[in-house]
Amino acid sequence: MVKSVILLLCITVGIGFAQQMSVDSLDGMLESAKIFYNNGEYEKAINELEKALKFLKQLKYSDQVEAYKYLSFSYVAFGNNQKAKETFKKALVLNPDLVLDPKTVSPKIIKVFEEAKAEVITKPPEKPTRPVVKPEKPVVVKKEKSRLGATARSCCLPGWGQIYKGQGGKGVRLMIAAGLTSGLSILSFTMKELTHNNYLEADPHDPQEIKDAYGLYKFWHNATIFSGASFLGVYIYNLYDAITSKTPGSHTMNEPERDLCLSPTSEGIKLVYRIRF
Structure with missing residues (x-):
């Protein structure tokens, strides 16, 4: 009985430690992805950023936008413009004022970014709507006469x-x-x-x-x-x-x-x- 309790405590502490480690390492994963991108290792950058985005809810707001932005950069560099455009849209939903510096970003990436921005402006992503529930008509039951x-x-x-x-x-x-x-x-x-x-x-x-x-x-x-x-x-x-x-x-x-x-x-x-x- 005592061994079972100790084993359960060890498993619980281990899971909590693993979760904490994943949260603490997110910043490192983003920095590593940027380094991979700057070194031309686009596939590794994509892998790192996709791993980081699995913990999207644990990322800071600015880090989410940064992750989507560099993931889009990597997709363009990897030749997948359509996927890059969809990822840029996610970043623009989080930050509609997002801009790219033409001095540091290639024209090819800026072109895909502008296309995504135009599509977000003309057709913003649909927000989930609650189904309209029509109120049921009250059933009138006539009272039985004596x-x-x-x-x-x-x-x-x-x-x-x-x-x-x-x-x-x-x-x-x-x-x-x-x-x-x-x-x-x-x-x-x-x-x-x-x-x-x-x-x-x-x-x-x-x-x-x-x-x-x-x-x-x-x-x-x-x-x-x-x-x-x-x-x-x-x-x-x-x-x-x-x-x-x-x-x-x-x-x-x-x-x-x-x-x-x-x-x-x-x-x-x-x-x-x-x-x-």
Whole structure:
């Protein structure tokens, strides 16, 4: 255990020492590269400068510009003008006021430098931009209406509970259906009572009058049953829908839509209950 701790400490100290040595030797590497360049050893100068630029973040600001400048000089001397131009651009980004002394720098290098400078001025290097994130639209969720409130309203007036829940079209159709069926029920019941009295008052000695009176009574009796059953069906559905249906906008995608509507036919008006998936 003790040996492992000592070994770990030795490795940590060694890495730190190596990093410190690399930082301390950067100035020496730059000076060596300048000497190589001045002696015409351009390949060695390039190797030294490329090594130094690997520690770019540890170099001083002025040393970074100096390293790029002499690396460009070496590339031109080595015949690689395009690479020299790209390296000059990096130096100009760091120091846009960089100038070369024509008394100490060859015209060939100055020409490449001026081309790089012109390209940097006309097309500066693009700065990294943050992606534009569009704000998401808030999702508006409608609050579920009270089912008790809807049911209480539908008990008083069919369709009122649906209107309360925001289902205006369905509520209006239920009101119309309830109004028609209840109106027919009242009319049928009234006519049934009237024809029943007429049947009772018919002349017992006139079989045809009794038959006709009974026929009318039977018709309105059946109409009363049919219209009453229709109103009862509308009323029960109205209560069921007020209890089970949800407020528009709060139901799930898989939930079927239920609807009640009046459909005209060749024989009259038909009450239709639809379920759409």
